[in-house]
Amino acid sequence: MNEKRPLIAVLTGAGISTDSGIPDYRGPNGLWQRDPKAQELVTIGPYLADPDVRRRAWLMRRDAGALAAEPNAGHRALVGLERSGLPVRVLTQNVDGLHQRAGQTARKVLELHGTAREVKCVDCRAVGPMEEALERVAAGEPDPPCRGCGGVLRPRTVMFGEDLDPVVLEQADAISKACHVFIAVGTSLKVFPAAALPFNAVKTGARLIIVNGEPTPFDEAASEVIREPISTALPALVRRLVARHV
Structure with a gap:
């Protein structure tokens, strides 16, 4: 990791892509x-x-x-977060490539489960x-x-019954331990090893923010839980983070 804090890590799951017509x-x-x-x-x-x-x-x-499928407002909000100048890394459980299609810098996106x-x-x-x-x-x-x-x-x-790429997982692990803010978006936080990432972040002192329609096992550890629809909630959250410089 070259960046010093505040680094923002964003873990995205299927929920961020449902407004693009991709079911969770x-x-x-x-x-x-x-x-x-x-x-x-x-x-x-x-x-x-x-x-x-x-x-x-x-x-x-x-x-x-x-x-x-086309990127939606949630994907575009994360592009805006990157373009604000704040250090951002996107760790995605999705295989749809919509973060990159929205304009996220490819090297700043880790596809934990590969690409479809x-x-x-x-x-x-x-x-x-x-x-x-x-x-x-x-x-x-x-x-x-x-x-x-x-x-x-x-x-x-990465299909069921297969392990995640150890290199990608090691990179994601390092990011989760180095970040200042960890945002989990549209993910149940029930699938390991990806679900260990917010635990790493909280354990090393990061602020955890969860944006998800359903309860997750990490809600009690989060400093903020947002239940609003992702395509409206995530742009609003990004605006707050940028205004406050995290």
């Missing part, structure tokens, strides 16, 4: 609540072992339209654009193989 997973109306079987489509074991799971997973990606905007081959490890793979699905390939070696293609995300 664990909320009352989340994807897992509506279709519990959908979870196996993003679980590494069934995905690699069962061609039918892969075919259904590709159809889910095709129909979700996540690549066409790219695919990789499980055999030769070649990486390519998700958009191209989805075009192949639309053209009639139900389970498009790697063009190079014929291996299984998968999204370049």
